[in-house]
Amino acid sequence: MHPAPSVIIFTSFSGLGFGLLLFLGLGFPPVTGWVAFVFYAIAYALAVGGLLASAFHLGNPQRALKAFTQWKTSWLSREAWLSVMALLVMAVYAFCAVFLDTRLTVIGWIGAALSLLTVYSTSMIYGQLKTVPRWNQPLTPVHLLTLSIAGGALLAGQMTVAAALLALAAAVQVAHWQVGDGALKASGTNLATATGLGTPGSIRAFEPPHTGTNYLLKEFVHVVGRKHSRKLRMIALTLGYGLPVVLLIIPGAGHVLGLLAVISHVAGLVTSRWLFFAEAEHVVGLYYGKRSA
Amino acid sequence: MTELPASTQKKLGLVIDLDTCVGCHACVISCKGWNTENYGAPLSDMDAYGADPSGTFLNRVHSYEITPAEGPAQLVHFPKSCLHCEDAPCVTVCPTGASYKRQEDGIVLVNESACIGCGLCAWACPYGARELDALEGVMKKCTLCVDRIYNENLPEEDRQPACVRTCPAGARHFGDLGDPDSDVSRLVAERGGMDLMPEQGTKPVNKYLPPRPKQDVSHDMDILAPFLEPVAEDPKGFLGWLDKALEKL
Known part of the structure; x- marks a missing residue:
C-alpha cells in the first residue's frame, strides 16, 4: 500500500x-x-x-x-x-x-x-480488509490499541505503567510482523485463484494492461526492499519501544528524560506506521505479477 | 445506502470467454469512449501527451502466460472490470452511502455527488475494479452501462454494455445471471464458468469461461514437409550432371 x-x-x-x-x-x-x-x-x-x-x-x-x-x-x-x-x-x-x-x-x-x-x-x-492479508488478522486492532495506550501512558507521565505497556506493545508489534509476513501466503489468494488459470507455478503475468502507471499501481503496489524493511523494523523497535523503556526505568527520571522518551517513541511510532502501510500487500498486485506469493 | 440488499430481482452481469478473447483492447477503448461522455464525471487523463501519461479506465486487459506440466504453453488475454459482486465489500465500507448495490438488477454504482474520495472502497475491492479519478477526486467504476441497457432512445441492438457491443470476437456476453434459463447462465453451465478469487467471499456475478486446453500439435509439425523436400537425395539428369561438375571443381 x-x-x-x-x-x-x-x-x-x-x-x-x-x-x-x-x-x-x-x-x-x-x-x-x-x-x-x-x-x-x-x-x-x-x-x-x-x-x-x-x-x-x-x-x-x-x-x-x-x-x-x-x-x-x-x-x-x-x-x-x-x-x-x-x-x-x-x-x-x-x-x-x-x-x-x-x-x-x-x-x-x-x-x-x-x-x-x-x-x-x-x-x-x-x-x-480481506484484500490486505497482512492487516486482516486479530492482532491488527491489538497492535494499534496497545501502541495507543502505551503512548498515552508515556504522555500522561505514568512512568512505571508506560514502561510495562511499552514492553507489551513491543511484543505485540513483533508478533504482528511475524504473522503478517506469512499472511498473504496463508490467505490462499494467488495469481492462480485471481485468474482461475493454471496452477501457482505454471502461470505468469506476461503483459500488463497499460504501458504507463495508474491509480491501482500507485495506491496498492508499493514494494519495499526486504533489506530496508528489516533495518526499519529494528529502528522502530529501538526508538519506539526499547529506548523509551530504558529512559523510563532510570531512577528519578525527570522531565528531560521523559521528553527524550516521548521524542524517541514518536520517531519509532512513525517508522512503525510507515512500515504498516508500505509493507502491506494488496491482492490486486497479483494481477500485475507484483507479488511473489 | 451501504447496506447490501438481501437479494436482487436480477443479477445483471458479464460472461467473459477467455477462449475467444484475442486481446485487441477494443472493449477498453469503447468503454472509455462511452463512459467519459455519459454517466457521471468524465474519465480524465493526466499528462496525456507528456512523458508520463496515465488515466482512469473502467476496464483493462491483462495477458498471462500458462506453462502446463504437459502440452504447449498458452497465452491468455484477460479483460477485467467490476464483477458486480453479490457480497460487494466495496459497498459496505463506504462511509457516506455513495457506494451502493441496486436491489432491482444488482448493479453496483457510485453516487458521485456523495463520494468524498476517501478511496476505502478501492482498498476493499480485491479485483482492482475501482479507480479514483485524479481530476474529479471521485471513485469511478463500471456501471454495466446502466445508461445504455435501459435507454429507449438507442436502437435495441445497442442496449447492451459498450464493451459487449464492440467486441469483434464475441468474447463478451451480457445478461441476467440470476435466471438459470438465460443465455448467459446456460453458457456458464455448459462451459464451466468460474469465479475470480472465490476465497475472498465476494460472490462475483460476472463469470469467466476458461480457455480450452491447447491441442498438442508438435507431432504434426512437419505435415507439409514431405511435399517440400528441398534436395533430391540422388539427383538425376541435368541436376545430376551439375552436381558431379560442381564436385569436380
Whole structure:
C-alpha cells in the first residue's frame, strides 16, 4: 500500500492523542487548573490534528460530513462518530477540570471508553480488509490499541505503567510482523485463484494492461526492499519501544528524560506506521505479477 | 445506502470467454469512449501527451502466460472490470452511502455527488475494479452501462454494455445471471464458468469461461514437409550432371 504521509500522521498522532485522553479521563494524573489545561491542549492538538490530516487524502473533503451517515456498516463512519463523541465528552470533562477545578469522574470514564473505542474503530478500518492479508488478522486492532495506550501512558507521565505497556506493545508489534509476513501466503489468494488459470507455478503475468502507471499501481503496489524493511523494523523497535523503556526505568527520571522518551517513541511510532502501510500487500498486485506469493 | 440488499430481482452481469478473447483492447477503448461522455464525471487523463501519461479506465486487459506440466504453453488475454459482486465489500465500507448495490438488477454504482474520495472502497475491492479519478477526486467504476441497457432512445441492438457491443470476437456476453434459463447462465453451465478469487467471499456475478486446453500439435509439425523436400537425395539428369561438375571443381 502507498504510505501516504496524511494517513501515517493521522493514525500515529490521533492514536497518541486518544491514548492520552484515555488516561486523563481515568484520572491519571488527576490534574486540574492550568496543569490540566496544558495536558488537554496536547491531547486535543494530537487527536484533532491527526483527524484533520486524514482529511487531506480525501478527493472531495467538502462533503466530509456525509461520512457520519453509514455507521451501520462502515468502520470509517463509526470512527467519525466515536471520535467526535469522545472529543465532546472529554471537552466537558476538561472544561470542568481546568476552569471549575472539579473532576466529573463518571464523565471521565465515559470519555476514556469512547477514546479507546475510537482507536479500535480506526484499527478496524484496516483490520476488516480481506484484500490486505497482512492487516486482516486479530492482532491488527491489538497492535494499534496497545501502541495507543502505551503512548498515552508515556504522555500522561505514568512512568512505571508506560514502561510495562511499552514492553507489551513491543511484543505485540513483533508478533504482528511475524504473522503478517506469512499472511498473504496463508490467505490462499494467488495469481492462480485471481485468474482461475493454471496452477501457482505454471502461470505468469506476461503483459500488463497499460504501458504507463495508474491509480491501482500507485495506491496498492508499493514494494519495499526486504533489506530496508528489516533495518526499519529494528529502528522502530529501538526508538519506539526499547529506548523509551530504558529512559523510563532510570531512577528519578525527570522531565528531560521523559521528553527524550516521548521524542524517541514518536520517531519509532512513525517508522512503525510507515512500515504498516508500505509493507502491506494488496491482492490486486497479483494481477500485475507484483507479488511473489 | 451501504447496506447490501438481501437479494436482487436480477443479477445483471458479464460472461467473459477467455477462449475467444484475442486481446485487441477494443472493449477498453469503447468503454472509455462511452463512459467519459455519459454517466457521471468524465474519465480524465493526466499528462496525456507528456512523458508520463496515465488515466482512469473502467476496464483493462491483462495477458498471462500458462506453462502446463504437459502440452504447449498458452497465452491468455484477460479483460477485467467490476464483477458486480453479490457480497460487494466495496459497498459496505463506504462511509457516506455513495457506494451502493441496486436491489432491482444488482448493479453496483457510485453516487458521485456523495463520494468524498476517501478511496476505502478501492482498498476493499480485491479485483482492482475501482479507480479514483485524479481530476474529479471521485471513485469511478463500471456501471454495466446502466445508461445504455435501459435507454429507449438507442436502437435495441445497442442496449447492451459498450464493451459487449464492440467486441469483434464475441468474447463478451451480457445478461441476467440470476435466471438459470438465460443465455448467459446456460453458457456458464455448459462451459464451466468460474469465479475470480472465490476465497475472498465476494460472490462475483460476472463469470469467466476458461480457455480450452491447447491441442498438442508438435507431432504434426512437419505435415507439409514431405511435399517440400528441398534436395533430391540422388539427383538425376541435368541436376545430376551439375552436381558431379560442381564436385569436380
